[in-house]
Structure formats: structure tokens, C-alpha cells
Amino acid sequence: xxxxxxxxxxxxxxxxxxxxxxxxxxxxxxxxxxxxxxxxxxxxxxxxxxxxxxxxxxxxxxxxxxxxxxxxxxxxxxxxxxxxxxxxxxxxxxxxxxxxxxxxxxxxxxxxxxxxxxxxxxxxxxxxxxxxxxxxxxxxxxxxxxxxxxxxxxxxxxxxxxxxxxxxxxxxxxxxxxxxxxxxxxxxxxxxxxxxxxxxxxxxxxxxxxxxxxxxxxx
Amino acid sequence: xxxxxxxxxxxxxxxxxxxxxxxxxxxxxxxxxxxxxxxxxxxxxxxxxxxxxxxxxxxxxxxxxxxxxxxxxxxxxxxxxxxxxxxxxxxxxxxxxxxxxxxxxxxxxxxxxxxxxxxxxxxxxxxxxxxxxxxxxxxxxxxxxxxxxxxxxxxxxxxxxxxxxxx
Numbered sequence: 001x002x003x004x005x006x007x008x009x010x011x012x013x014x015x016x017x018x019x020x021x022x023x024x025x026x027x028x029x030x031x032x033x034x035x036x037x038x039x040x041x042x043x044x045x046x047x048x049x050x051x052x053x054x055x056x057x058x059x060x061x062x063x064x065x066x067x068x069x070x071x072x073x074x075x076x077x078x079x080x081x082x083x084x085x086x087x088x089x090x091x092x093x094x095x096x097x098x099x100x101x102x103x104x105x106x107x108x109x110x111x112x113x114x115x116x117x118x119x120x121x122x123x124x125x126x127x128x129x130x131x132x133x134x135x136x137x138x139x140x141x142x143x144x145x146x147x148x149x150x151x152x153x154x155x156x157x158x159x160x161x162x163x164x165x166x167x168x169x170x171x172x173x174x175x176x177x178x179x180x181x182x183x184x185x186x187x188x189x190x191x192x193x194x195x196x197x198x199x200x201x202x203x204x205x206x207x208x209x210x211x212x213x214x215x216x217x218x219x
Numbered sequence: 220x221x222x223x224x225x226x227x228x229x230x231x232x233x234x235x236x237x238x239x240x241x242x243x244x245x246x247x248x249x250x251x252x253x254x255x256x257x258x259x260x261x262x263x264x265x266x267x268x269x270x271x272x273x274x275x276x277x278x279x280x281x282x283x284x285x286x287x288x289x290x291x292x293x294x295x296x297x298x299x300x301x302x303x304x305x306x307x308x309x310x311x312x313x314x315x316x317x318x319x320x321x322x323x324x325x326x327x328x329x330x331x332x333x334x335x336x337x338x339x340x341x342x343x344x345x346x347x348x349x350x351x352x353x354x355x356x357x358x359x360x361x362x363x364x365x366x367x368x369x370x371x372x373x374x375x376x377x378x379x380x381x382x383x384x385x386x
Binding site: 065066067068071075078080081082083084085088089 | 329345346347348350352353355358
């Protein structure tokens with residue numbers, strides 16, 4: 001599928017057997033969600049949550065699949081949570097990715113979203129599709145909204161987007177869905193800044209696990 | 220329109236009131252669901268188009284299109300159940316497929332085998348891992364105290380390549 005890097009498919013199998021330094025290679029079998037995951041300290045999340053403190057009933061958009069832990073965690077913020085599961089939507093391939101993304105969240109809140117969790121999705125979209133996505137996210141978010149994204153700086157990433165669970169205010173559990181790996185696009189902050197028109201980089205945080213956490217703010 | 224008869228008979232805790240095929244009702248113990256009523260069932264072979272209302276608990280194993288409104292009762296969408304309707308219930312328990320909005324007076328439970336495409340409004344929403352959900356969740360009535368958020372410990376770094384790991 002153009003625009004989306006071989007979602008849910010086996011393509012160019014790359015054994016992880018010889019790459020013990022990657023997180024996904026620790027899992028023994030596939031597919032489905034690995035029973036375990038790796039918790040990692042988040043540096044952007046506390047900043048994001050602190051920014052939400054003053055907002056009553058924030059509108060939150062999660063582009064990943066529904067996760068019980070995230071719903072429980074975000075409910076404590078008295079938030080209204082919208083779950084889109086964009087990876088599943090794109091993998092289903094019922095329409096070209098651009099059209100699917102343009103119709104993302106058919107009925108956004110009137111005031112727009114205050115926070116958007118893109119997780120690691122950006123690494124799985126080509127440049128053109130990513131630009132369409134970020135334009136759509138700009139349309140449905142309110143000025144000052146936070147956009148949280150993880151972008152790999154390591155050479156390889158899991159073949160499919162991972163699942164992420166908010167364990168507490170500064171810990172995120174990474175759960176690979178597959179133990180197969182693929183090359184990462186390794187976009188730089190400058191690349192992302194160009195692609196995310198309408199958003200400013202609030203901060204980037206380099207993690208030891210091979211990912212950059214990005215916190216963007218809608219202008 | 221299909222309307223279930225009013226439940227004016229005495230409560231029979233251990234029995235079911237089958238609409239079609241007799242079957243065991245869903246047996247999930249729900250926190251807060253102290254009131255027991257008879258459980259009606261829409262059997263797997265049944266297709267209901269229209270509004271379902273009443274006061275008994277309801278187990279849906281068939282197909283329902285329209286609206287389900289049992290504000291004081293538990294509505295269970297069984298594994299075989301397929302609902303294209305808004306559901307209003309005291310407790311809504313989904314093990315099957317629902318395309319529509321869910322309004323749970325007390326809580327909405329989405330089981331591992333369950334799938335919901337629609338919006339959920341309830342003071343308490345429980346989602347089991349593996350469940351499929353797409354839509355929004357509004358827990359406005361939830362009384363849970365807001366978590367105290369720890370102060371942000373991190374200092375943003377400039378996006379320079381090759382920096383030392385921070386975390």
C-alpha cells in the first residue's frame with residue numbers, strides 16, 4: 001500500500017536473531033502483541049501532563065489502538081478520549097491512505113483536540129502521507145495543543161507500529177506487535193519541522209532506547 | 220418495532236425469560252449491580268429491527284438494528300451478538316460486535332472478544348486487553364480524583380544529532 005509501509009504484512013523478512021540489542025528481538029514469537037514489553041521513562045510526558053493541568057476536560061486524541069491502561073490513566077484527567085487506531089484503519093486498506101487520513105475523526109470536538117498521541121506512527125508513513133496526516137491533525141486541534149510523537153534515531157524499528165501503555169506520569173510501556181524489524185526513516189527534527197506545518201517543536205528528548213520523544217505545539 | 224413486554228412479574232433471580240431459544244444468561248458479576256432481574260435473551264437466530272425497551276436485563280446473541288433502551292437494566296451483547304444501534308443501559312457489557320453509541324448509567328465493559336465502533340458515555344468504562352474500540356470515551360460523571368502530577372523533571376534539549384542519551 002502506497003503511503004504506508006507494509007502494514008500488517010510480512011515483507012523483506014529480517015531476522016532479529018542476530019540483533020540482540022533491539023528490544024523487539026527479545027520476544028520469542030509473533031504476531032499479536034507481545035505479552036511483555038519494555039517500560040521506558042518518558043521525558044516528554046510529564047511536560048505534556050503539566051501543560052494539561054490547567055485545562056478542564058481536555059479533549060485527547062489517541063491515534064493508536066485502544067489500551068485499557070491508557071483509558072484508565074487518562075480518565076483521571078477527566079478527559080474526553082477519542083481513539084482512532086489509525087494503524088488498523090490504514091492496514092485495512094479500505095481506501096487510499098490519503099483519503100482515510102483526510103476523513104480522520106469525522107466529528108472532532110468543536111473546540112478541537114488539546115492533546116494528540118501519535119506514538120511511533122510517523123516512522124511508518126512516507127513523507128507525503130505524513131504531511132497529509134499532520135495537516136489533518138492541525139485542522140482538528142486547538143491552538144496550544146500538544147502533539148506527542150516517538151521517532152526512532154536507531155537504524156531499525158519493529159515492522160509494525162508498537163503499542164504503548166501509559167503506566168504512570170513518566171513511564172511508558174513499549175509493546176512490539178512483531179519481532180520482525182525494518183529500517184527506520186530516521187527523520188531529523190528539521191525534517192519533521194518542515195512536515196508539521198502549523199506545529200512548533202516544544203521539545204525533543206533523546207531516550208536511550210533509540211527513540212526521540214517529540215512534543216509539538218499547535219500554533 | 221419490537222417491544223419487550225413490561226416486566227411486571229416478580230423477580231426470579233435464578234431463571235431466565237427467553238424470548239426465543241432458552242440459553243444461559245451471561246454471568247458476569249458487576250460491581251455495583253446489586254439489583255437482580257430476570258434476563259431476557261435475543262437468540263442467535265433472531266434479527267430485531269426497531270426499538271428494544273423494557274426493564275429486564277437483556278442478553279443479545281442475535282442481531283439488533285435500531286435502538287436498545289433499558290436504562291435500569293444490564294444489557295449484554297454476547298459473543299454471537301451483532302448490534303447496529305445505540306444502547307442505553309445501567310450496565311452495558313459487550314462481548315460481541317456493536318456499531319453505535321453506548322450510554323451506560325453505571326458502567327460500560329468492553330470484553331476481550333468485544334468490538335465497538337461508536338462513542339461511549341459512562342461514569343466508568345472498563346476495557347479488557349484485546350478488545351477493539353474506535354470512537355470516543357466520555358467519563359464525565361467519573362468521581363475519581365485527578366491524579367497528582369509530578370513536576371516535570373526533564374529539560375528539553377535542542378534537537379542536535381548525536382547527543383548523549385538522556386533516558
